[in-house]
Amino acid sequence: MESRLPKPKIGVKKETNSVSKIVSSESSSSLNLPESTNSTATLKDYGKSKSGINLRGAALTKENKMPTKSTTMVRSKTMATISRPNTGVGNASKVGVKRPGTQSTNPIETKRPNIRPIARAAASNNVGVSGKSLKPTGKTATTKPLPTKVSKWDWKTKYEILHKDFSSLKEKHKETSEKHDELQIIVDDLSHNQNSNVNKIEMLETKNNELSLELKKLSTDNKDLIITNEKLQIDLKHLELSLEKTSEELKKHEKLCKKQEKIIEDMTIHNTELKINLDNEIKIKNELTLKVNDSQRLLHQMDKDRRILHNTIQEMKGNIRVFCRVRPKIQKEEDKPMCTINYIDECTLEIARFDNSDSSSGCGAKARGARQEFSFDKVFPPTATQSDVFEELSMLVQSALEGYNVCVFAYGQTGSGKTYTMEGSYEPEYEGMIPRTVRHIFEEMKEFQLLGWEYKIEASFLEIYNEHIVDLLDFNQKTHEIRMVDNKAKDLYVTNLFVEEIESPEELHKCLRIAQQNRAVAATKCNDRSSRSHSVARIRLIGTHEKNQERSVGNLNLVDLAGSERLKDEAIARQTETKNINKSLSNLGNVILALLKKQDHVPYRNSKLTHLLMPSLGGNSKTLMLLNISPLDDCFNETLNSLRFASNVNSCKTGNIKRSKTIIQ
Numbered sequence: 001m002e003s004r005l006p007k008p009k010i011g012v013k014k015e016t017n018s019v020s021k022i023v024s025s026e027s028s029s030s031l032n033l034p035e036s037t038n039s040t041a042t043l044k045d046y047g048k049s050k051s052g053i054n055l056r057g058a059a060l061t062k063e064n065k066m067p068t069k070s071t072t073m074v075r076s077k078t079m080a081t082i083s084r085p086n087t088g089v090g091n092a093s094k095v096g097v098k099r100p101g102t103q104s105t106n107p108i109e110t111k112r113p114n115i116r117p118i119a120r121a122a123a124s125n126n127v128g129v130s131g132k133s134l135k136p137t138g139k140t141a142t143t144k145p146l147p148t149k150v151s152k153w154d155w156k157t158k159y160e161i162l163h164k165d166f167s168s169l170k171e172k173h174k175e176t177s178e179k180h181d182e183l184q185i186i187v188d189d190l191s192h193n194q195n196s197n198v199n200k201i202e203m204l205e206t207k208n209n210e211l212s213l214e215l216k217k218l219s220t221d222n223k224d225l226i227i228t229n230e231k232l233q234i235d236l237k238h239l240e241l242s243l244e245k246t247s248e249e250l251k252k253h254e255k256l257c258k259k260q261e262k263i264i265e266d267m268t269i270h271n272t273e274l275k276i277n278l279d280n281e282i283k284i285k286n287e288l289t290l291k292v293n294d295s296q297r298l299l300h301q302m303d304k305d306r307r308i309l310h311n312t313i314q315e316m317k318g319n320i321r322v323f324c325r326v327r328p329k330i331q332k333e334e335d336k337p338m339c340t341i342n343y344i345d346e347c348t349l350e351i352a353r354f355d356n357s358d359s360s361s362g363c364g365a366k367a368r369g370a371r372q373e374f375s376f377d378k379v380f381p382p383t384a385t386q387s388d389v390f391e392e393l394s395m396l397v398q399s400a401l402e403g404y405n406v407c408v409f410a411y412g413q414t415g416s417g418k419t420y421t422m423e424g425s426y427e428p429e430y431e432g433m434i435p436r437t438v439r440h441i442f443e444e445m446k447e448f449q450l451l452g453w454e455y456k457i458e459a460s461f462l463e464i465y466n467e468h469i470v471d472l473l474d475f476n477q478k479t480h481e482i483r484m485v486d487n488k489a490k491d492l493y494v495t496n497l498f499v500e501e502i503e504s505p506e507e508l509h510k511c512l513r514i515a516q517q518n519r520a521v522a523a524t525k526c527n528d529r530s531s532r533s534h535s536v537a538r539i540r541l542i543g544t545h546e547k548n549q550e551r552s553v554g555n556l557n558l559v560d561l562a563g564s565e566r567l568k569d570e571a572i573a574r575q576t577e578t579k580n581i582n583k584s585l586s587n588l589g590n591v592i593l594a595l596l597k598k599q600d601h602v603p604y605r606n607s608k609l610t611h612l613l614m615p616s617l618g619g620n621s622k623t624l625m626l627l628n629i630s631p632l633d634d635c636f637n638e639t640l641n642s643l644r645f646a647s648n649v650n651s652c653k654t655g656n657i658k659r660s661k662t663i664i665q
């Protein structure tokens with residue numbers, strides 16, 4: 001049967017060096033302490049053991065403390081009464097605990113505690129704490145046995161018994177003290193060992209913790225390394241694949257390289273041959289360069305000669321030249337009679353009025369009155385095309401590129417074909433002199449570039465309307481005056497005029513179209529869209545020859561004069577306009593007459609037109625007058641006037657003209 005008493009615990013207080021007491025007899029018997037306590041494992045085993053010493057933070061509790069006197073408890077054989085020792089030392093009186101269902105028959109037994117002498121109990125145990133057998137006390141053996149029954153009044157026997165008990169207890173106490181001392185020594189040793197072990201344990205625990213942390217870290221590192229390793233494995237696979245590919249490509253490239261090496265070898269051989277050829281060609285080139293230089297010198301000389309010849313021819317032809325162009329009948333004039341014009345040769349025409357008097361007799365039309373003959377530098381019949389006219393004019397454009405001043409003006413009665421000749425229409429076939437001149441300039445420039453000339457082109461467009469200069473490229477109204485470039489030069493310029501720098505024929509055509517749109521036009525009796533102003537297209541050609549350090553400036557004036565008109569034919573609203581037009585045209589006639597008569601004073605400044613054309617008419621300019629005449633019989637008188645006027649101009653000779661050429665400083 002298991003004891004219902006609480007199981008004893010043995011503990012060692014960590015703080016105190018002295019272990020108080022060892023309590024249980026059971027435990028004392030099993031207190032088989034090891035000789036050495038250095039091993040942690042051994043200590044742990046002790047901690048685990050029920051009957052062992054709890055070394056970790058152990059402390060002997062109060063109930064576990066060994067009593068200072070003998071506290072051995074002995075169970076009654078009868079199990080009827082449990083006797084417990086009283087806390088008092090040497091107190092023999094014991095308190096009986098009655099168990100239900102048990103009754104004592106002996107009155108003495110009820111008074112006497114059922115306690116066996118401790119000496120006997122101790123002797124029966126007879127085992128020390130250290131496992132050594134305890135020596136039996138000799139006194140107990142020699143003592144005379146006491147009577148078991150004592151009468152009430154036998155105080156002496158009672159005393160002897162008590163004395164004996166006391167002596168026994170005393171002896172027991174002494175033994176116990178000895179045991180206690182022995183145990184104390186062992187406990188001290190244990191305590192000492194425990195402290196050192198505790199320190200070691202702490203150290204080991206710290207180290208263990210550190211190692212655990214390190215282990216954790218290492219395990220984390222290990223995981224990372226595993227992941228990295230996996231990635232590296234994947235990368236390795238990729239790299240292996242790419243290595244395979246690269247190896248394949250390398251093989252291909254190696255093959256290619258071999259091929260190319262062969263090609264290079266061939267090419268090196270070819271190169272050597274080429275070098276030899278090149279050397280030969282360099283020699284030839286040098287020889288050719290020398291020849292080219294000679295040729296260029298010759299060409300330059302020839303160019304000079306050509307210019308001189310060209311100029312001589314121009315001079316021989318006259319610096320004021322006149323072309324006469326007879327326009328064809330247009331659709332709306334089909335029913336109208338025409339003058340009789342005979343083209344005697346390419347420079348002469350004969351004109352007479354149309355005589356219709358005998359037509360009824362069936363003899364056909366014939367010239368009425370005297371036939372008049374006029375000779376010019378060139379006569380263009382109605383069949384002549386724009387291209388035919390420009391062919392004759394193109395030489396003058398070349399002169400402008402060479403640095404001469406050139407003036408081309410279309411003169412004639414209103415509706416005679418001046419604007420058609422100068423501007424024409426947009427179709428290339430019907431393009432007039434101005435657009436053709438522009439194209440020709442750019443074509444000629446290329447030729448001149450081969451000779452080393454570079455050109456800058458400036459263009460301005462103006463009209464003289466009612467004796468006022470109007471800028472056809474600028475919408476802002478400004479005052480424009482005609483001024484001399486300087487006292488020496490006979491060239492003129494117009495103030496506040498918008499000058500456009502031209503880079504291509506398209507740009508020049510664009511300017512021309514703007515000017516055409518801005519020009520003052522009105523319907524006259526002879527023309528639905530009559531130009532009521534004198535329009536002037538001024539193109540300035542500035543050429544530079546770097547090598548020869550030469551610079552040339554040529555001015556090209558392309559003038560479309562307003563048509564002369566009889567005042568009586570005009571509407572009143574247009575009379576001032578017509579007066580101004582006629583005035584300026586008659587002034588033009590006066591200037592030409594003065595030049596013919598070689599008068600000292602030439603009235604250039606009487607009108608804006610003659611003032612502006614002054615350098616072209618009497619100065620340093622090659623002038624071409626394009627006389628336009630209408631074939632209509634109605635216009636006969638005006639045509640005759642124009643022919644006479646043009647004829648006068650044709651006989652007008654200006655002095656030797658000079659090319660504007662300067663040496664660049």
Ligand SMILES: Nc1ncnc2c1ncn2[C@@H]1O[C@H](COP(=O)(O)OP(=O)(O)OP(=O)(O)O)[C@@H](O)[C@H]1O
Pocket residue numbers: 326327328330412413414415416417418419420421524527529530531532561562563564628
């Ligand atoms: N050579 C030609 N071939 C065909 N048609 C022509 C020719 N010359 C002129 N014409 C036509 O005659 C008409 C009048 O010509 P244009 O307007 O050029 O005369 P103009 O002298 O400029 O007149 P204005 O002085 O009044 O301006 C136009 O319809 C034009 O197309």
